[in-house]
Amino acid sequence: xxxxxxxxxxxxxxxxxxxxxxxxxxxxxxxxxxxxxxxxxxxxxxxxxxxxxxxxxxxxxxxxxxxxxxxxxxxxxxxxxxxxxxxxxxxxxxxxxxxxxxxxxxxxxxxxxxxxxxxxxxxxxxxxxxxxxxxxxxxxxxxxxxxxxxxxxxxxxxxxxxxxxxxxxxxxxxxxxxxxxxxxxxxxxxxxxxxxxxxxxxxxxxxxxxxxxxxxxxxxxxxxxxxxxxxxxxxxxxxxxxxxxxxxxxxxxxxxxxxxxxxxxxxxxxxxxxxxxxxxxxxxxxxxxxxxxxx
Amino acid sequence: xxxxxxxxxxxxxxxxxxxxxxxxxxxxxxxxxxxxxxxxxxxxxxxxxxxxxxxxxxxxxxxxxxxxxxxxxxxxxxxxxxxxxxxxxxxxxxxxxxxxxxxxxxxxxxxxxxxxxxxxxxxxxxxxxxxxxxxxxxxxxxxxxxxxxxxxxxxxxxxxxxxxxxxxxxxxxxxxxxxxxxxxxxxxxxxxxxxxxxxxxxxxxxxxxxxxxxxxxxxxxxxxxxxxxxxxxxxxxxxxxxxxxxxxxxxxxxxxxxxxxxxxxxxxxxxxxxxxxxxxxxxxxxxxxxxxxxxxxxxxxxxxxxxxxxxxxxxxxxxxxxxxxxxxxxxxxx
Numbered sequence: 001x002x003x004x005x006x007x008x009x010x011x012x013x014x015x016x017x018x019x020x021x022x023x024x025x026x027x028x029x030x031x032x033x034x035x036x037x038x039x040x041x042x043x044x045x046x047x048x049x050x051x052x053x054x055x056x057x058x059x060x061x062x063x064x065x066x067x068x069x070x071x072x073x074x075x076x077x078x079x080x081x082x083x084x085x086x087x088x089x090x091x092x093x094x095x096x097x098x099x100x101x102x103x104x105x106x107x108x109x110x111x112x113x114x115x116x117x118x119x120x121x122x123x124x125x126x127x128x129x130x131x132x133x134x135x136x137x138x139x140x141x142x143x144x145x146x147x148x149x150x151x152x153x154x155x156x157x158x159x160x161x162x163x164x165x166x167x168x169x170x171x172x173x174x175x176x177x178x179x180x181x182x183x184x185x186x187x188x189x190x191x192x193x194x195x196x197x198x199x200x201x202x203x204x205x206x207x208x209x210x211x212x213x214x215x216x217x218x219x220x221x222x223x224x225x226x227x228x229x230x231x232x233x234x235x236x237x238x239x240x241x242x243x244x245x246x247x248x249x250x251x252x253x254x255x256x257x258x259x260x261x262x263x264x265x266x267x268x269x270x271x272x273x274x275x276x277x278x279x280x281x282x283x284x285x286x287x288x289x290x291x292x293x294x295x
Numbered sequence: 296x297x298x299x300x301x302x303x304x305x306x307x308x309x310x311x312x313x314x315x316x317x318x319x320x321x322x323x324x325x326x327x328x329x330x331x332x333x334x335x336x337x338x339x340x341x342x343x344x345x346x347x348x349x350x351x352x353x354x355x356x357x358x359x360x361x362x363x364x365x366x367x368x369x370x371x372x373x374x375x376x377x378x379x380x381x382x383x384x385x386x387x388x389x390x391x392x393x394x395x396x397x398x399x400x401x402x403x404x405x406x407x408x409x410x411x412x413x414x415x416x417x418x419x420x421x422x423x424x425x426x427x428x429x430x431x432x433x434x435x436x437x438x439x440x441x442x443x444x445x446x447x448x449x450x451x452x453x454x455x456x457x458x459x460x461x462x463x464x465x466x467x468x469x470x471x472x473x474x475x476x477x478x479x480x481x482x483x484x485x486x487x488x489x490x491x492x493x494x495x496x497x498x499x500x501x502x503x504x505x506x507x508x509x510x511x512x513x514x515x516x517x518x519x520x521x522x523x524x525x526x527x528x529x530x531x532x533x534x535x536x537x538x539x540x541x542x543x544x545x546x547x548x549x550x551x552x553x554x555x556x557x558x559x560x561x562x563x564x565x566x567x568x569x570x571x572x573x574x575x576x577x578x579x580x581x582x583x584x585x586x587x588x589x590x591x592x593x594x595x596x597x598x599x600x601x602x603x604x605x606x607x608x609x610x611x612x613x614x615x616x617x618x619x620x621x622x623x624x625x626x627x628x629x
Contacts, residue, residue, distance in 0.1 A: 122358070123358070185399060186394055186396060186399035186400040187399065187400050187402040187403075189394070189400075190392070190394055190400040190401075190461070190464075191402075191413075192354055193352055193354060193386055193387065193391070193392040193394075194386060194387030194391070194413075194414050194417065194464065195382075195383045195384065195385070195386035195388055195417050195418060196383070196387075196413070196417060197383055200413075200417070204405070204413060205402050205405075208402070208404040209402070209403070209404050
C-alpha cells in the first residue's frame with residue numbers, strides 16, 4: 001500500500017458497514033440463527049394468518065364439532081365452542097405478539113431514557129424520577145395493570161398502556177445503574193475534557209456502552225410480556241371476546257385439560273417457542289454487539 | 296492583556312466539600328506558563344496536581360469540588376468567569392488533556408478512528424466527512440500508528456499504542472495548551488521513553504505549551520523548561536529546570552525528593568525517603584504545610600505561612616531563605 005503524506009489513502013480503509021458486521025458475527029452463533037429462523041416462521045405465519053385461515057373460522061362456533069381432536073380439517077382440534085383452534089392460535093397470536101412487542105419497545109424507550117437521565121444528571125433530577133418510580137413500584141404489577149385496564153376499559157391501546165406502565169420501571173432501574181457506572185468512566189471524563197456536551201456524551205459514549213444490556217433485557221422482556229399479557233387475558237382482562245388470544249385460549253382450555261389436552265398444548269407451545277426464539281435472538285445480539293468478541 | 300503567558304493562575308483555592316469534611320485541595324496556588332513552554336508539575340500523590348489540571352478545564356466534580364477564589368487567566372481571558380458553553384468550545388480545542396490511564400480513557404465500543412473524528416467534528420462542525428477522515432488518518436500517522444488501524448477498537452491496541460491514540464485525540468485540534476496528567480505512569484519503562492520523546496517532538500512541531508504532571512523527576516529533567524514543586528496544595532518551589540536541578544538553594548521538601556531517588560554518581564546503601572506522611576488535607580497545619588516533616592523546621596514555620604523568596608527566576612516558599620528565618624535558623628538546625 002502506498003503511504004502518501006496527506007494520508008488520503010486512509011479513506012480506503014472504510015469501516016465495515018455496521019449492520020453487515022453485526023450480521024456476520026450474529027451468524028456465527030447457531031442458537032441465534034435457529035432463534036431467528038423460528039421467529040421468522042412464527043412472525044411470518046402470524047402475518048399471513050388471513051391467507052392461511054380466514055378470521056371467520058376463529059370466531060364462528062360449530063357445536064357439531066366441539067372438542068374435536070386434531071385432524072385434517074382442524075389441524076389443532078376445536079375448543080369447547082367448536083371453534084378452530086388453529087385459526088384461533090394464528091389470529092390470537094397476532095394480537096399477543098404485537099402487544100408484547102409494542103409494549104416492550106415503548107417501555108424500553110421510555111424507561112431507558114428516564115433511567116439515563118436519572119443516572120447521568122443525578123441529584124434532584126434523579127431523586128424526582130426515582131421517587132415517582134417508587135409510587136409505581138409500590139403497587140404489585142398485576143394489580144396495577146388490572147387497575148389500569150379496568151379503569152380505561154379493555155382494548156388494544158389500553159392493554160398497551162397498562163403493560164408499558166407496568167414494565168418501564170425495570171428499565172429505569174436497570175439503565176440508571178448502568179449509567180451511574182458508565183458516567184464515572186475515564187472516557188466520559190476524557191470526552192468532557194475534549195469539549196463534548198452532555199447530550200453528545202449520553203448519545204455517543206453512554207448509550208453504546210449500555211445498549212447490550214438494554215437489548216438483552218428487552219428480548220427477555222418480550223417473552224415476559226407475552227406471558228404477562230396471557231395472564232391478563234387468562235384473567236379476562238385481555239381483548240374483549242370473542243377475539244382470540246393465547247392466554248385466553250389457555251384459560252378456556254383449562255376446563256378440558258383431561259379430555260382435550262391438545263387445546264392446552266398448542267397455545268402453550270406457541271408461547272414457549274415465541275419466547276424461546278426471542279431469547280435466542282437476544283443472546284446472539286448481545287454477542288454480536290460486544291466489541292470485545294469482534295475478530 | 297499579557298500575551299507572553301498562555302496561562303496565569305493566581306491565588307487559586309479549591310476545596311472538596313462533603314457532608315462529613317472539607318478537603319482543602321488547593322491553597323493559594325500561583326502558577327504562570329509562558330507560550331510554547333513546558334511546565335513540570337511535580338509532587339507526591341495527593342498534592343493537588345490533578346485538581347489543578349481539572350480546575351483549569353473547570354471539570355471539578357460538580358457536587359463536591361468548589362473553586363473558592365483566585366483567578367485563572369488563559370491567554371488573557373478569565374476562565375473562572377466563563378459559562379459552560381464557552382468552556383466547551385475551549386476544551387479539546389484550545390486546551391486538551393491527556394489522562395493518566397490509557398486503558399480506561401478510551402471508549403471500548405467505538406473504533407479509535409471514530410473517537411478521533413469525534414474530537415475533530417466537535418470543534419469543526421462544518422468540516423466535510425472526507426476531510427475529517429483525512430485528518431483522522433494524519434493524526435494517527437503523527438503518533439506513529441498506521442492509519443488503517445483507525446477502524447480497530449481500543450482493545451486491539453497495546454497500552455502504549457492506546458496512549459498514542461489518546462495523545463492523537465488530544466492533539467487533533469492542535470491545542471494551544473496540552474495538560475498531560477501523568478501520561479506515562481501506566482506504561483512500562485521502554486514504552487514510557489517512546490511516548491515521552493513523541494510528546495516532545497509533537498510539542499515542538501506545533502509549538503504547544505504544555506503542563507506535564509508527574510512525580511517522576513527524570514521525566515521533568517527530560518521534557519520541561521520550568522518546574523513547579525507542589526506540596527499539600529501549594530507551589531513550594533518553582534523555577535526553570537536549571538534552577539531546580541542545578542541551583543544550591545532548595546526547599547527542604549525538594550531536597551527530600553531528590554534524596555529519595557537513586558543517584559548514579561554517588562554510591563549509597565540506602566535511599567533516604569522523607570520521614571512522615573503528607574498532612575491530612577482536612578486538617579492542614581497552621582504554618583508551613585511541610586513543617587511537621589521538615590528537618591529544618593523552626594518556631595516560625597509552625598506559626599506562619601512562609602512568604603516566597605525570589606532569586607531571579609527561582610522561587611522558594613521557605614523561611615530558611617528569608618530574613619525572618621535566618622535568625623532562628625541556628626536554633627532549629629542542630
